[in-house]
Amino acid sequence: GLLYMAAKIGYQSIQVESSYDEKTKTWTATAVVFPKVSIEQITKLANIPEEFRKQVWEYLTKPIVAYASANEWNVRNPKMHVFLKEMAETRAVNRALRLFTGYGGTSYEELPESEIEE
Numbered sequence: 404g405l406l407y408m409a410a411k412i413g414y415q416s417i418q419v420e421s422s423y424d425e426k427t428k429t430w431t432a433t434a435v436v437f438p439k440v441s442i443e444q445i446t447k448l449a450n451i452p453e454e455f456r457k458q459v460w461e462y463l464t465k466p467i468v469a470y471a472s473a474n475e476w477n478v479r480n481p482k483m484h485v486f487l488k489e490m491a492e493t494r495a496v497n498r499a500l501r502l503f504t505g506y507g508g509t510s511y512e513e514l515p516e517s518e519i520e521e
Contacts, residue, residue, distance in 0.1 A: 405497060405500040405501065405504060405506060405510070406500065408500075408504040408506060409436065409500050409503055409504055412438075412503065412504060413438060413439035413441070414436050414437060414438055414439055414503065415437040415438060415439040415440075416436075416437050417434060417435065417436050417437070417496060417499070417500075418434070418435045418437070419432055419433070419434045419435075419492045419495060419496060420432065420433050421433075421488055421491055421492050421495075423488070427474065428474055428475065429472050429473070429474040429487075430472065430473045430474070430487045430488045430490070430491040430492075431470065431471070431472045431491055432470070432471050432472070432473075432488075432491040432492040432494070432495035432496075433468065433469070433470050433495060434468070434469050434470075434471075434492070434495035434496040434498065434499040435466045435467070435468050435499065436466060436467040436499045436500060436502075436503045437464070437466045438463065438464065438465070438466070438467075438503070440463050440464060444463060448460060448463075467499050467502045467503045468499065469495050469496075469498035469499035469501075469502055470495055470498070471491050471492075471493075471494030471495035471498060472491055472494075473487040473488070473490035473491035473494065474487060475487075478490055490512065493510075493512050494510070494512055494513060497510035497512060497513070498510075
């Protein structure tokens, strides 16, 4: 749902970088969502007084950045421990997309795991 919402708003691309800290055994990731600027916005930008044009352009093109980490302590499912890099990246992308779209909910990957007793 987050990608769908972001596509409706208009994003150009999403970039993700990750790194591993051997000492803490933690993957960290940074996700950046770049907004899409339409031809219509660029055309209207030409009509803005020059002294404000740079500010408006920076506002329109400002990327949304979010960070996340994953390690054996914050990913409780042992089956997912081989995918810690992917989990950190997924968390970072979801956080960036939630900021970009203004969605106030929590992504599935970040919900606490629960066990239902029978």
